[in-house]
Amino acid sequence: MTPVTILTGFLGSGKTTLLKRILTEAHGMKIAVIENEFGEENIDNDILVQENAEQIVQMSNGCICCTIRGDLVKALSDLNSQRDAGEIQFDRVVIETTGLANPGPVAQTFFIDDEVADTYRLDAIITLVDAKHGQQQLDQHEVVQRQVGFADRLFITKADLVTPEALGDLKHRLAHMNPRAPQQEVDFGQADLKQIFDLHGFNLNDKLDIDPDFLGADEHDHDHDHDHDHDHDHSQCDHEHDQCAHEGHDHGHAHHAHAHHNDAIKSFVFRSEKAFDPAKLEDFLGSILQVYGERLLRYKGVLNMRGIDRRVVFQGVHQMMGSDVGAKWQPGEMPNTKMVFIGAELPKDIILQGLERCLV
Known part of the structure; x- marks a missing residue:
């Protein structure tokens, strides 16, 4: 190839x-x-x-x-x-x-x-x-x-x-x-x-690169004017800041100096230590891709799936998604899910809440 x-x-x-x-x-x-x-x-x-x-x-x-x-x-x-x-x-x-x-x-x-x-x-x-x-x-x-x-x-x-x-x-x-x-x-x-070469950006692998500062305090500083439903059920989330990247859990304001830009293209991250129900997740992702596929630019994740002792890795462009089984979870390692979605005017809360409902 x-x-x-x-x-x-x-x-x-x-x-x-x-x-x-x-x-x-x-x-x-x-x-x-x-x-x-x-x-x-x-x-x-x-x-x-x-x-x-x-x-x-x-x-x-x-x-x-x-x-x-x-x-x-x-x-x-x-x-x-x-x-x-x-x-x-x-x-x-x-x-x-x-x-x-x-x-x-x-x-x-x-x-x-x-x-x-x-x-x-x-x-x-x-x-x-x-x-x-x-x-x-x-x-x-x-x-x-x-x-x-x-x-x-x-x-x-x-x-x-x-x-x-x-x-x-x-x-x-x-x-x-x-x-x-x-x-x-x-x-x-x-x-x-x-x-430039051999970056393997489109390879299915266990490594999901996310900018370490992205989940910092300033993710939530200025975003309450869009994509945020204050009434959604936070009980579905574990309330720990790194468990789930819902807007609204603001634990500090480190970067107020940065200007806010109302960009059409935004990204968000979903994290959980609970396992996914495979059938529920497949149905939900299928419906999301069908409705919002053209708005989804890139998405990638390392998933913790019920009944599978290995990482499940997936990524896609628009409606085209691929997945595969990755390496085993190591002894002492807590199986977890980390997913990033990048797209144009995506319904962030709908996607995050839907993923929560797919957890076991």
């Missing part, structure tokens, strides 16, 4: 700079770059000459670059056919989305099309965020919020152009939108390629 990395980010975030480095650096890897070309920002002509609607250019370091204006499935299929025929060589693919694109449909391609799914493995989505203009872009363009929500890793560019306070505010906002994506500052595309 050929690993694929999706590179996304708004116009001017630095994708082209990073791509130039991937296409020219002597890294010893044979990488095929698919550039989803709509004319906003293209690799310089001295690196890639664009004369035809679709063409493949061989690079001096063994990489190739394919510019497409059409169907991604066809582009991936054509690349694989040419590789099978011995015309080109590559062992991984990078797809650059246009700066105005929602990466969701690109990610779905790897689950919907059988030929693509049999040949390629979606490794991760990397989103670049411009530190200088990121806050404004997040305010004005929901597609930028979606790019952040889908990310497995966030690269913050142009951090040297803003104050430490402004950078901290941006990181804080990004963590609340997507707590499972590690953040890293990169300088003019000088990201370590190890931070």
